[in-house]
Each structure stands twice: as structure tokens, then as C-alpha cells.
Amino acid sequence: MKKVFLIFYGGTGLYDKKAGLKFVEKYEDIYDWLKLIPELSIMAEIDYTIIDKNKDLLSRENIAELLKTISENLSKYDGIIILHEVDSIPMLANTIFWQIQAPEKPIIITGANTIEKQTHIIPDLSFKANLINAFQLVESKVARVSVIYGSRIICPSRLKRVGLSGLNIFDSVNKQYIARIDFGLSIEDKTYKAKESEYYFKFDRDFVFFKTIPGVKLLEKLLEKNNEIHAIIFEAWKNQITERSKLIDLYKLGQKNNKIIIFYNQIGFAKDFFKHTIITISNITPECLSAKLSWILGQTKNKSQIREMLKKEIMDEFFVNEIIKD
Amino acid sequence: MNIQWLKFGILIIVGLINLTIGIVIFTKYGGGEKSTKYFGLLCVSTLLWSINIGLIAVVKNNSIYKTLGNLTYTTGALILINFFIFSIYFLHTTKNKSLILFKILIIIFSILTLYILFTNIMVSKIYTKNNQISYTPNAILHLLYGILFLIILLYAYYILIKKYINSQGINKKRISIVVLGTAISFILGFYFDWYLIHINVFKFFWLGPIFTITMNFSIAYLLFKKN
Numbered sequence: 001m002k003k004v005f006l007i008f009y010g011g012t013g014l015y016d017k018k019a020g021l022k023f024v025e026k027y028e029d030i031y032d033w034l035k036l037i038p039e040l041s042i043m044a045e046i047d048y049t050i051i052d053k054n055k056d057l058l059s060r061e062n063i064a065e066l067l068k069t070i071s072e073n074l075s076k077y078d079g080i081i082i083l084h085e086v087d088s089i090p091m092l093a094n095t096i097f098w099q100i101q102a103p104e105k106p107i108i109i110t111g112a113n114t115i116e117k118q119t120h121i122i123p124d125l126s127f128k129a130n131l132i133n134a135f136q137l138v139e140s141k142v143a144r145v146s147v148i149y150g151s152r153i154i155c156p157s158r159l160k161r162v163g164l165s166g167l168n169i170f171d172s173v174n175k176q177y178i179a180r181i182d183f184g185l186s187i188e189d190k191t192y193k194a195k196e197s198e199y200y201f202k203f204d205r206d207f208v209f210f211k212t213i214p215g216v217k218l219l220e221k222l223l224e225k226n227n228e229i230h231a232i233i234f235e236a237w238k239n240q241i242t243e244r245s246k247l248i249d250l251y252k253l254g255q256k257n258n259k260i261i262i263f264y265n266q267i268g269f270a271k272d273f274f275k276h277t278i279i280t281i282s283n284i285t286p287e288c289l290s291a292k293l294s295w296i297l298g299q300t301k302n303k304s305q306i307r308e309m310l311k312k313e314i315m316d317e318f319f320v321n322e323i324i325k326d
Numbered sequence: 327m328n329i330q331w332l333k334f335g336i337l338i339i340v341g342l343i344n345l346t347i348g349i350v351i352f353t354k355y356g357g358g359e360k361s362t363k364y365f366g367l368l369c370v371s372t373l374l375w376s377i378n379i380g381l382i383a384v385v386k387n388n389s390i391y392k393t394l395g396n397l398t399y400t401t402g403a404l405i406l407i408n409f410f411i412f413s414i415y416f417l418h419t420t421k422n423k424s425l426i427l428f429k430i431l432i433i434i435f436s437i438l439t440l441y442i443l444f445t446n447i448m449v450s451k452i453y454t455k456n457n458q459i460s461y462t463p464n465a466i467l468h469l470l471y472g473i474l475f476l477i478i479l480l481y482a483y484y485i486l487i488k489k490y491i492n493s494q495g496i497n498k499k500r501i502s503i504v505v506l507g508t509a510i511s512f513i514l515g516f517y518f519d520w521y522l523i524h525i526n527v528f529k530f531f532w533l534g535p536i537f538t539i540t541m542n543f544s545i546a547y548l549l550f551k552k553n
Binding site: 015043126128129130150167182186 | 359365420492545
């Protein structure tokens with residue numbers, strides 16, 4: 001019988017006709033919660049733990065604890081399933097994807113999409129199926145970090161949220177999936193070859209990510225020499241016309257104060273005007289870029305190394321961008 | 327064209343459709359997952375059953391006819407056994423105390439089927455009617471086979487429907503399509519190839535395999551539908 005390690009880290013709103021909506025708030029809740037899905041204990045031997053989600057959801061402490069828990073338990077089990085709030089699944093999944101590179105066993109992330117309205121809570125009626133299918137994915141031995149929701153099993157680096165609710169709230173940016181749930185579990189990415197497993201426990205999230213270029217005053221403050229910020233990422237809008245001179249000025253200020261400036265868009269740049277100044281990054285999801293930068297900053301503070309690592313394809317994180325739509 | 331050969335041709339096409347679905351299932355899932363593996367085997371068994379019934383429609387030799395007649399019970403049993411195992415493993419494994427009882431029942435059913443295959447008791451009375459060789463089955467054996475078949479089939483559906491009730495989201499959709507598609511095939515297959523023969527109406531026996539198409543369509547829908 002397979003052995004599965006379940007990590008409860010939010011996203012546990014399980015709806016049962018008789019019991020109603022049940023959450024796991026503390027370790028003691030887990031036993032009764034698991035009794036509501038008896039199928040799971042038939043499918044595998046289950047051990048579990050809880051990460052205190054009442055702290056800041058993706059706090060440094062929580063992530064460090066999660067990485068430690070995974071590294072300590074992965075070799076003992078056939079796979080690890082992490083339950084998490086769907087809103088922050090893309091960020092969490094990408095963080096694990098970069099910190100635990102090419103795991104030797106499946107690490108699967110899923111969660112309940114419980115929607116809180118002012119007067120009532122809408123339960124996620126797909127959650128039970130997602131969890132059962134996650135257990136099946138452990139059986140199939142797809143040794144990767146993956147997110148399962150609805151009929152799709154997606155690599156974190158391709159993950160994007162496409163809806164608030166429904167059968168499939170996540171999609172892949174380039175329509176490539178690790179696997180799909182159709183009649184059975186259909187593995188689509190059969191050519192994937194994992195490199196050696198590497199565990200990284202250091203990460204550094206002291207950078208800011210702007211969806212547009214903010215006002216000069218704020219920028220000057222962020223680029224001050226003495227703050228802890230190592231990098232600033234600006235995401236260009238699709239049709240945004242950016243004054244090159246303004247960006248160069250920013251770069252110079254950043255250079256002076258030892259900060260890295262990254263100019264990002266998902267579509268790609270026809271011409272890399274900033275080859276030697278600002279770092280331009282494209283064809284990567286924003287969550288994947290954030291997690292990658294966080295991982296890089298955890299390994300080095302050397303600017304040329306950071307530039308090189310950011311530009312280099314390390315985990316098949318860059319994708320062909322034709323299919324990206326708003 | 328002789329009508330018998332037309333029936334044979336239709337049943338070969340039906341068999342090939344089943345074989346195609348079986349091959350697609352084995353290619354797509356690689357036989358690693360138990361539920362899809364047994365459904366693939368079910369499709370191959372349906373191919374054998376279709377060819378078997380097709381040959382019965384055209385064969386003129388009495389001794390070959392007897393062998394083929396006996397063989398229909400074996401190919402039918404193969405379909406049922408594969409479907410039963412599939413129902414246990416589909417979505418998630420079922421563990422139930424009464425499963426042991428049904429495993430014993432399947433062994434009895436298999437022994438009965440082998441007994442039918444290797445003796446001449448079931449297909450004994452052979453006659454020709456409307457240019458078609460027909461037979462009167464051994465009433466007791468035929469009835470016993472039918473009852474056992476029905477009990478096992480109903481239990482397989484009991485497992486699937488229980489899973490349907492307990493399932494949510496994508497799994498509910500998957501199981502409903504499987505139940506609907508296969509139920510039509512089993513009901514009509516059982517009607518044309520067991521009940522009508524039981525009441526000595528033989529001219530519609532070739533229709534049974536044709537209704538496996540509904541099963542093929544429902545599975546093909548799941549296999550090929552994107553998103």
C-alpha cells in the first residue's frame with residue numbers, strides 16, 4: 001500500500017452532506033476531517049502534519065517550516081500532498097518548485113476553493129475529487145511538483161488562475177499539462193526527464209514587484225541605499241509605451257545604490273534595448289519569476305550572477321508565448 | 327449481398343471500434359492504472375464477442391456452430407469479469423466485506439462458463455430457420471448463467487452508483503458518463519443475447535454487440551474531450 005504524507009496548510013474546506021463544511025484549524029481536527037473521506041485511507045496509508053496558517057499565510061517562517069517538513073518526509077513516503085488556499089497556490093507552488101528542484105517523489109498541491117460571501121460561504125464541490133485524484137497521482141509516480149485542480153495537473157511554472165470558481169480554476173499558460181484527468185489519469189508530458197534532486201533552504205524575498213512603473217518619489221525611496229530591498233521588478237503592460245530614458249535613469253539610480261532593476265512582461269520584447277543595463281525578462285509567469293528571483297537571491301547577492309541566473313533557463317521555466325491571452 | 331454476411335460485416339466493424347478504443351486506452355494510460363487496464367481488456371473481450379456473434383451469423387457447419395455457440399458464453403463472461411474488476415478500481419479502490427462473496431461468485435460463474443465451453447450440454451438442439459442456424463439452449467444452464475451474470479452485473483453497478491453518490495466535481499461527471507454508456511450496452515446486450523434466446527427468439531441475437539457502440543461513444547468522449 002502506498003504511503004502518503006499530507007500537509008495541511010490552509011484550503012481545507014471540505015463539504016459533506018451530513019457534516020456540512022469542515023475545516024482543519026488545528027492538528028486535532030485532522031482525524032475527524034479525514035474520516036469524511038474514507039476513500040483516502042483505502043487508497044493509501046496516511047500520515048499528516050499541519051502548518052500554522054494563522055500566521056501570515058506565506059510568511060518566511062511558514063515557508064521555511066514547509067520546506068523543512070517536505071525535505072524530512074519525502075524519502076519516507078511515496079508522495080507528499082499539500083493542501084493550501086487556492087488564492088496563493090500559484091505563489092506557493094512556484095516557491096516549492098524552485099526550492100525543491102526535481103524532487104525524487106511527487107509533491108502535489110491542491111486545495112478547496114471556498115468562497116466567502118458576506119452572508120454565506122460557498123463550498124468547493126470539487127475538492128473531494130481533487131484530493132482523491134491527487135492520491136491517484138501519487139500512485140502514478142509522477143515525480144514532480146505539480147498542482148492538481150479539476151481535470152488538469154499543471155507544472156507550477158505554467159500555472160495561471162483563470163476563474164474564481166468552477167471545475168477548472170487554473171490553466172496552463174501554454175496549454176501544456178503534466179497530466180489530465182479524463183477517463184483515467186492521462187500523463188501528457190511523457191518526455192520529461194528530471195535532473196538530480198536539489199534542495200535549497202535559503203530564499204530571500206526582499207524585492208518588490210510592480211505591475212506598472214510607480215511614481216518617481218516612491219521609486220527614489222525604494223532605491224535608497226540603506227533599505228533592505230535588493231531588486232525591483234516592473235511589469236510592463238502589453239501596450240505600454242515606456243520612455244527608455246526614464247528606465248535608464250532608474251537603472252542608473254539602482255546601479256548607484258546597488259539595487260537590481262528588472263523590466264518584465266509576459267509577451268516578450270521584440271528588441272532588448274536594455275541588454276547591458278536593466279534586466280529584461282519575459283516568457284515566464286509573474287509567480288514563477290518572483291519565486292525564481294527569491295531562490296536566486298537566497299543563493300547569491302552578486303549582481304552579474306543574478307543577471308545570468310535570471311536569464312538562464314534552469315527549470316524549463318520559459319515558455320513559448322503565442323497562446324497568452326488576457 | 328447475403329444478409330448474413332451483412333450482419334457479419336457490421337459486427338466486425340463494431341468489434342474493430344471496440345478494439346480501437348481498447349488500443350487507445352492501453353496506449354494512453356500504458357496499463358499502469360488498474361481501472362483503465364481492465365476497461366481496455368473489456369474492450370478486447372467485446373471485440374471477441376462481436377466476432378463470435380458475427381461468425382455465428384454466417385457459419386454453416388453444425389459442429390463449428392456448436393463451438394461458437396458455447397464460446398459466446400465465455401466471451402460474454404470475459405466482458406462481465408473485466409467490467410466487475412473495473413468497477414472496483416475506477417476512481418478509487420473499493421473495499422467492502424461483500425466483495426469476497428462476489429469474488430467467490432465470479433469463480434463459480436467462471437467454472438460454469440468453462441463447463442459450458444467444454445461440454446455440449448448448452449448448445450444441443452440445432453435447427454435452421456430463415457437461412458440461419460439457430461439453437462435452443464439448455465434451459466437450466468442458460469437460466470443459471472443469466473442469473474449469475476445479472477447478480478454480478480448489478481453488484482458492479484451498485485459499486486459504481488455508490489461511488490457516484492459519494493463523488494464530487496470532475497469525478498462525478500466521469501462516473502456518470504461511464505455508468506450511462508455501459509448501462510445501455512449491458513441492458514440491450516443482455517436483452518438480445520440472453521433474454522430473447524431464453525424465450526427462443528433467435529433472429530435478433532446479432533443486435534447485441536451493436537449496442538456496445540454507446541459504451542464506446544461515452545468512453546471516447548472522456549478520452550478525447552479537451553478540458
